[in-house]
Amino acid sequence: MFLPAQPIVDAINACPDLHYLTLTGNTLGVAAAQAIAKALEHHPEFKVARFSDMFTGRMKTEIPPALSALGDGMISAGARLSVLDLSDNAFGPIGVEGLVKLLQSDVCDQLQELRLNNNGLGITGARLLAKALSTNPRKLKVFIAGRNRLENEGSTALAKVFQQMGTLEEVAMPQNGIYHIGISALSEAFKLNPNLSCLNLNDNTIGAKGAQAIADALPRLKNLKSINFGDCLLKSKGARALAKGFKMNSTLLESLDLSHNEIGREAVMELIEAITPSKDSTDRLARVVLAGNSLGGAANKKTMRDRLGSCAELSDGDDSDDAADSGEDDEEDESDENSEDSATEDAQHSTLDSSIADIVKDITLDTSGVEEVETDVGRFLQEPTVANLDRLGSNAAEVIDAHLQSIREPSELIQAYVEATFSVAGLRGILAQQMFPRLMARAGEQHAAAWLLANCMLRALGLIKSESKDYKIRWLLPGCFIALADVINEPFFPAALRDTLKFFISSKLPTLPPDTRDVVEKHKMLYM
Structure with missing residues (x-):
């Protein structure tokens, strides 16, 4: 739903007692967010912010200043939120930048x-x-962060915060690429959150080691009623660890999802026995999902259903119920304790890479007659000095432009133009004034260029960190900011890019190197 901001602003202003605001399904730019924020300044009673999926079609780099503006509006009002929902806004790490002030x-x-x-x-x-x-510890009851690729490092960082909270009742972190290391860190945090009642770690790699860590935490989680560990590669060893944990916990589980975990039938029976210690257990259990494991034939499933009652979900359908019961155990070979969760995806890829390397190690290429050609432009881009720039002559901007147009991949092209522009800008502002229009024009010719351009410029200016460890700022930043000040308000400069750069420059100003900060402070158009 694409709506201009004014009707929303009018509705906020007309509401005498605003407790709940949902902006889901809209597309908010920076200006719209600022207008809505201004209206929120008059509502200290505001409590529930449903801001999911509200940046449809917007550049990722527009989101931080928009979020920051909305936060400033609530801060000015003196509001006290109880719910903040920003789900399905793919703003990435830089989006968190716009939330920091509000969260603190x-x-x-x-x-x-x-x-x-x-x-x-x-x-x-x-x-x-x-x-x-963690700067100002919160007492959250619900934390939802699925599908975020948090991995071990991210989940471990959050686990430390969970330890400080001690108030969590629901945690959902499915599909995050977390292995047993991150699961173990989270389990330690769960021990300090005794009111935890709902836990969803679906589609992570818990494995046997992670299952043991969770089992160790279960005795302290007497209020745990719902668990979703589907698609977590538990296998039989992990299932048995959980079964022991359930017995020790005497938990009052109502819902358990352990589907598609390669669990053998004997381990499944141990689980069922652990969660149904008495005959009235079936009255308590609402849903037990064991589909996608090695459950055996119809006779085995009948035994399981008799124990679980109507809550049992034992297969993707009932077509397998009539299968013959071979009487053989479907357990997997568990001799290798590290098979399911010790190797990360990177390690698996490295094994494949090693195999390929073995195949090609004896191949020798004939390089006779081939010479590496180093151009003046290439030399300057690798080492942006005045001497190397002078070698390009009086029409350096045109020479660099012609050199870079041979790059076909859009992201590489935009990054190359940004780096070339700042290499020039750090040395000669006048020449940079010729480079910036070319940069905007070339970037505008590429698909999804707006986000790529903003990301590359923020990284080149040292305002966000590069994800590549090899990335190096070779240009002189003070000169780059001076040159940027000369062009940032020019008509060719995209308004959304201008707003994004100003937001990040303003927020990062105190942490800039002293010589760069001195320059920026003299050019207020860069951050005001």
Whole structure:
């Protein structure tokens, strides 16, 4: 639903007692967010912010300043949120930048629910989020962060924050690429959250080691009623560990999903016995999902159903119920304790890479007659000095432009133009004024260029960290900011890019190197 901001602003202004606002399904730019934020300044009673999926079609780099503006509006109002839902906004790590001030403010003193599902946070975003939440520890009851590729590092960072909270009742972190290391860190945190009642770690690699860590935490989680560990590669060893944990816990589980975990039938029976210690257990259990495991034939499933009752979901359908019961155990070979969760995806890929390397190691290429050609432009881009720039002559901008147009891949092309522009800008501002229009024109010719351009410029200016360890700023930043100040308000400069750069420059100003900060402070158009 694409709506202009004014009707929303009017509705907010007309509401005498605003407790709940949902902006889901809209597309908010920076200006619209600022207008809505201004209206929110008059509502200290505001408590529930449903802001999921509200940046449809917007550049990722527009989101941080928009979020920051909305946060500033709530801060000015003195609001006290109980619910903040920003799910399905794929803003990535830089989006967290726009949330930090809000999360650390008094607005979130009484925050009970934080929903960040499907935001593309990654490890970096998780670390930023953990830092923001730990600066002024919160007492959350609900934390949702599925589909964010948090991995071991991100989940471990958040686990430290969970330990400080001690109030969590629901945690959902499915599909995050977490292995047993991250699961173990989370399990330690869960021990300090005794009111935890709902836990969803679906589609992570818990494995036997992670299952044991969770089992060790179960005796302290007497309120745990719902568990979803589907698609977590538990196997029989992990299932047995959980079964022992359930027995020790005497938990009052109502829902358990362990589907598609390669669990053998004997281990499945141990699980069933653990969660049904008495005849009235079936009255308590509402749903037990064991589909996709090695359950055996019809006779075995009948035994399982008799024990579980109507809550049992033992297969994807009933077509397998009539299969012959061979009487043989479908357990997997568990002699290799590290088979299911010790090797990360990277390790598996490295094994494949090693195999390929063995095949090609004896191949020798004939390089006779081939010489490496180094151009003046290439030399300058690798080592941006005045001497190397002078070698390009009086029409250096045209020479560099012609050199870079041979690059076909859009992201590489835009990155190359950004780096070339700042290499020039760090040395000669006048020449940079010729480079910036070319940069905007070339970027505008590429698909999804707006986000790529903003990301490359923020990284080149040292305002966000590069995901590549090999990335190096070779240009002189003070000169780059001076040159940027000369062009940032020019008509050819995209307004959304201008707003994004100003937001990040303003927020990062105190942490810039002293010589760069001095330059920026003299050019207020860069951050005001």
